[in-house]
Amino acid sequence: MFTIKSLPLKKHQIALPLLVIILSTLAFICDVDSLAFQRDLFIEGEFWRGLTGHFLHTNFNHFILNIIAVILLWALHGQFYNLVNYTLIFLVCAITTTFGVYIYSPEIMQYVGLSGVLHGLFIWGAIKDIQNKDKTGFVLLVAVIGKVIHEQIKGASKEVADLISATVAIDAHLWGMIGGGVIGLLSLYHVKKSKKQL
Numbered sequence: 001m002f003t004i005k006s007l008p009l010k011k012h013q014i015a016l017p018l019l020v021i022i023l024s025t026l027a028f029i030c031d032v033d034s035l036a037f038q039r040d041l042f043i044e045g046e047f048w049r050g051l052t053g054h055f056l057h058t059n060f061n062h063f064i065l066n067i068i069a070v071i072l073l074w075a076l077h078g079q080f081y082n083l084v085n086y087t088l089i090f091l092v093c094a095i096t097t098t099f100g101v102y103i104y105s106p107e108i109m110q111y112v113g114l115s116g117v118l119h120g121l122f123i124w125g126a127i128k129d130i131q132n133k134d135k136t137g138f139v140l141l142v143a144v145i146g147k148v149i150h151e152q153i154k155g156a157s158k159e160v161a162d163l164i165s166a167t168v169a170i171d172a173h174l175w176g177m178i179g180g181g182v183i184g185l186l187s188l189y190h191v192k193k194s195k196k197q198l
Contacts, residue, residue, distance in 0.1 A: 008078030016086040017074040020055075021067055024114065027055040028063045037098060037111040050098035051091075056112035062164035066114040073118065077125030093120030093179040100175025108169060116172035119144065120180025127184030148173050 008014065027035060037053030038046075057063035074081070097116030101108050122144050129137025148170075156168030 007075060008081065012082045013078045014074070014081075016081065016083060016090070017070055017078070020070055020090070020114070024055045024057070024063065024067060024070075027052075028057055028060075032056075037101075039102065039106075039109045042102065050102075051094055053112050054094050054097070054114050054117055057114075058112060058164050058166040062113060062166070065164070066118065069118045070114065073121050073125060077121070077128060080125065080128045089121060089124050089180060089183050090117055092183055093117040093176045096120070096179030096182075097172045097176045100178070101169065101172055104175075105169070105171040108171070111169055111172060113164075113169070113172070115169070116176030116179075118176065119148065119173045120176040120178075120183075122180065123177050124180040124184040124187075127181070127188060131188055144177060148177050 034046075035049065035052035036056050037049045042049050057066060094117050097120075098111075101111055101116075123141065126137045126140035126144065129140065131137075151168075151170040151173060156170050161168050
């Protein structure tokens, strides 16, 4: 049964998700265009946009959807979070999303939002569930992979695109998921290797 006490409320579990929410809120309020990922400026050397663009959003609906997702993922998998792994996962997923979009989606001239990183966090959390013998991990893993495959075949939801007043960057979801999956699988490999050495 779900209770407040069951939430991952230790400092190392909540600090970085809270920081992501704060930075995203500040970016939304200030609406600093120099932070957005813009292909032409990224090519010209403004590489920080590959990280900072993830904290920006197209409108309030986009912002609030992403913030709710940060909170839900924390509630779902926050017991696995610490300062090191959350930072690593966030950065890897941000990088794989940015460079995946940059290399394989030349039609995307601008990208903002946390959704690529969130897909990575989701799949990493599902793999951690599996690692910890939680059967729901398989359900979550199949669900997120199925969602991304569906998007790649059928395209993005028109309703979501209308809601956020922008084209949904489904390739960002794919590359973020791949980044999180790689970290999750490396974690599994590391644990198995450690057990063999004991």
